[in-house]
Amino acid sequence: MERDVSVQEVMDREFVGVSESDDLRETAELMLDEEADSAVVMRGADPVGVVTERDALEAFVRAEGESADVSEAMTDSIPTVAPGMTIAEAADEMSALSTQRVLVSDGSELLGVLSEHDLMTASPFAPTADGPTSGGRERAVAGVSAGRGAAATEPGGEGRFTDQSLCEACGSLSRDLSPFNGQLLCADCRDI
Template identity: 45%
Template structure:
């Protein structure tokens, strides 16, 4: 991933927010309507927690109508700065074992960064790198000033053709590589899973 990409470049500026006293069932309905994987719990403008779709589902399945959001929310960690390099934010999310991070700018909440945002940024970065490398091709068709046009291929890469995999993404349902994914119910899925 390009280290020049910042959290601000990849984050979602719109996120779903609720207060601590809101019922979990209402928060779950809002999460479903908005297609969100989590909800930010706010006290005024200050983030005080996060509720995952899994935690909300547990309350809804137990049929507990009056449970407040504060009973199931987790700490709002990690919190990352909007100008932080995306790779650093990704490492922090990984070390906290969470699929999201709250994004602040001068201490004020400005967005939400999810694993999906990071995947999308990596995909876009790969496409930009390919476009840049194609622009760098010389008149004889060779790239990067290699007069013989000897670029890494399947034979020199241990049998793996890097071009085959660079334009593919991972289906969130079955985990297979696919050239095209569609957004179905908030998940990026391949054509096989879309038809199920």
């Protein structure tokens, strides 16, 4: 039996850190140089927010060429998870909070950042008892639904998927996937 993989094992320990008073343009340039999609906004040793590529772009468009500080663009609600949490639990938390990243903290110290990308690239493959594949074992991503047809084969499935999986349109983790026009879509993508 495979052990559960913890957040600490897959989180990104190297992250871009900036302060609230830093120039947003310089922060965006730093993010580009570091190939980071976000930066953690720090006040001393304490994280106080996150600024993402989208936050920076929105601030640039609204500022119309005027200079802006990171504090004007950052998101100040920053969900955190414990380093000992399993990646399945972290995925559930991120899905419930509708966020693409969380900070990993032991309570007193910021240890790293965990993103949806980290979860998907590091998810362990676990054997299941359902049907054979090459090598005689079925492979499934832990904490993610079996995919198409799972709801149809389960009693009471009624075309809905109960486990978390990826929306085929936007790629976000969701518990609310339904077949729509031949794809499994989250509620947001079905509404479009």
